[in-house]
Amino acid sequence: MSLLLVSHVLCPYVQRAAIVLAEKDVPYERHYVDLANKPEWFLSISPLGKTPVLLVNNDPIFESAVICEYLEETLPRPMHPQEPLHRAQHRAWMEFGTAVLNAIGAFYVAPDAESLEQKRKDLRTKFTQLEEELGDGPYFAGTHFCLVDAVFGPVFRYFDVFDAIADFGIFAERPKVQAWRRALTGRPSVIAAVGADYPAQLEKFLLARRSELSRLILARRATLTTPSNP
Structure with a gap:
């Protein structure tokens, strides 16, 4: 094939x-x-x-x-649960992952500080729902890497770039989500899904949105390039 x-x-x-x-x-x-x-x-x-x-x-x-x-x-190596109810539940959480991606899109195009804060709160709410669903980890359904994990690997990748812009606190007080993020970030399949230039490409894309997040990127760059006083 x-x-x-x-x-x-x-x-x-x-x-x-x-x-x-x-x-x-x-x-x-x-x-x-x-x-x-x-x-x-x-x-x-x-x-x-x-x-x-x-x-x-x-x-x-x-x-x-x-x-x-x-x-x-x-293909071999099943990633979905075998039991039909659990499989259907996983499919539902995959769809939830799409809703999170939509919320991320709304976050990075927010035109001003007030809108950005509202979208930040929306994301925190969604990750609160995930915090309540997660078990002992390290992955969504325990020790088995599943299709829900494949959906959320790209979700968390956005925040590697967002975290370099500012501390938005989206995962604060959500220890299970934080642990899940770490597990997915270190997974070889997740790492290899993008090229090494992904962070730079994403930042370029975000700057082109001319949004509040774009303004924060430019402000951070200005801070990094301003020489310190002797």
Whole structure:
């Protein structure tokens, strides 16, 4: 079976698929596209014009959740629970992960300080819900790395960059979430899902939003480049 993952360098949904492919330990290739200048061949295989697209023997599958479920159904090393109820619950929390990504998007485009604070509170609320759901770890469902973990690996990656901008305190007093974040950050499949230049690429993307977060990035840079008084 030939697998080609059509990708974008920053897309968290691409990262989900890349993490699952790595956990399944199957060979695949990646091809990157510029979503600001989409080629015709890409639009012909991605009806929504979005990444990821997985080409299976040149047959396209689009939408990350569908791709992950296909890989789970067709490849060894199961990541979903065996029991149907638990499997359905995991799928629900995967959808919750998409809601968290949407909240992150609202956070980084917030136009002013007041809006940014509101979006920060929204994120804290979502991670409070996760704190209440998590068990002893290190992963979402204990010691077994599952598809929910593959969804949240890219979620936490955003905060590696956000934390370098300012202390937003989104995970404060949420020890289970913090431990889960550390476990996912150190997972080889999560690390390998992006290139080494991801932080710089994401910061460039955030600056282009011309948002309150963009202003904070520029303020931090100014502080770092201002010479200290003798």
